[in-house]
C-alpha cells in the first residue's frame with residue numbers, strides 16, 4: 001500500500017500540519033516540514049481543513065430492489081465525493097433488510113465497492129409492516145454486525161411493539177432509530193401543515209405528528225433504559241422535547257438533515273416535487289430552532305437522509321411523487337453555510353456532529369477519530385474558501401433529485417482517504433478506487 005504525505009492541512013481548522021499515512025493508519029503527525037518520507041506520495045493540502053472522515057447515519061442505497069435509483073456502489077461514490085468514509089444503509093430496500101441474509105448482502109456489496117464503510121441498518125419489524133419484530137438478534141450476530149434498527153419511511157407506531165424493540169436491543173446495546181410520524185395524523189399528507197399548505201390546497205403533515213411520537217418514545221426509552229435515536233428531527237417542538245429528555249439523562253440521540261437546516265415549506269409554492277420529503281420542509285422558525293439545537297448538542301448529529309429517486313418517481317405530479325432528496329454530496333457544504341459561516345459551529349464542532357458522534361452512535365470503532373498517530377486513516381480534506389455550484393446532472397449515481405441544482409455553496413471536498421487509500425483526490429474519484 002502506497003504511503004501518503006498530506007502537507008500543510010489545518011487539522012480541525014487549527015495550525016497547518018503534515019500527516020503521514022502508512023499501512024492504513026496515521027503514522028506521523030507534525031509541524032509542516034517535520035516529516036521525512038521520501039517514498040510517500042505527497043498531497044499539497046495548503047489552505048485545506050482536515051476532518052475525520054464524515055459518517056452518515058441515514059443513507060438510502062436502494063439496493064437490493066431499486067438499482068435504477070441507486071446501488072451500493074453508486075451511493076458509495078456519492079458518499080466518497082461528499083467526504084464520507086462510512087454510511088449506514090437504511091433498511092427500506094426490496095426485499096426489506098429484515099433478515100441476516102439481506103443485511104449481509106448489503107454489507108458485502110459495500111465491501112466490494114470499497115469506497116466507504118457500508119454499515120447496514122436492520123428493520124425493526126418484518127417487512128416494515130409494524131406488526132412483528134424482525135430477527136433483530138440474528139442481524140446483530142450476522143457478519144454485518146447490525147447495531148442500529150429502523151423502519152425508516154414508516155413509524156413503529158404501536159407503543160407495545162416499540163417498547164419490546166427497545167427491550168430486545170438493550171441486551172446487546174443496540175439502538176432503535178425511529179421515523180417519528182404518527183400515521184393517523186398524516187393520512188394523505190403532502191407537505192408541512194401550515195399557512196402554505198392551506199394556500200396550496202395540499203393536505204398537511206402537522207408538527208404534532210412528529211412531536212407526539214418523539215414525546216412517547218423518549219418516555220419509553222427512559223422507562224426501558226435503552227437507546228433511542230430520533231431520525232430527521234424537523235420541528236422546533238421536537239427540539240424542546242429532546243432537550244427535556246436529555247435533561248432526564250435518558251439515552252436519547254437525534255439527527256437533523258441538511259435540508260431541514262436550510263430550506264422551508266415556502267418552496268412548495270413551485271409545486272416542484274423535488275421539494276417533497278419526509279418529514280416535510282418546515283418553517284423558518286423551525287429551521288432556526290434546528291440550527292440552535294444542533295449548535296447546543298440537543299441534536300447530536302447531522303445525517304443526510306440521502307434518498308435517491310428515479311426521474312419517473314420524482315418528475316411527476318406532486319401528489320404522485322415519492323418523498324426524498326439526494327444529500328451525500330451537498331451535506332458538508334450546507335453545514336458550512338448554515339452552521340459554520342454564521343458562527344454556530346467551529347470545525348471541531350463539525351467533526352463532532354458529522355463524524356465523531358455518528359461513529360459512536362453506530363459503534364463504528366474505526367471511524368470518527370480525531371486525527372492522531374495510530375488512528376485509522378479515514379480523513380476528509382475540505383477547502384472552506386472555495387465555492388461550487390451544484391449541477392444535478394453531474395452528481396454521482398443515476399438519480400437527479402437534488403433540491404440544490406444551480407445553487408452555489410461554500411466548501412469543496414478536495415480529498416477523501418478511506419482506510420489509508422485516497423478515494424477522492426482534487427475533488428474527483430480516484431480511478432483505481434472506482
Ligand SMILES: NC(=O)N[C@@H](CC(=O)O)C(=O)O
Pocket residue numbers: 060092152153154179276277278279305307308322323324325
Ligand atoms: N425521507 C424521505 O422522504 N424518503 C425516504 C423514506 C421516508 O422517510 O419516507 C425514502 O426512502 O425515500
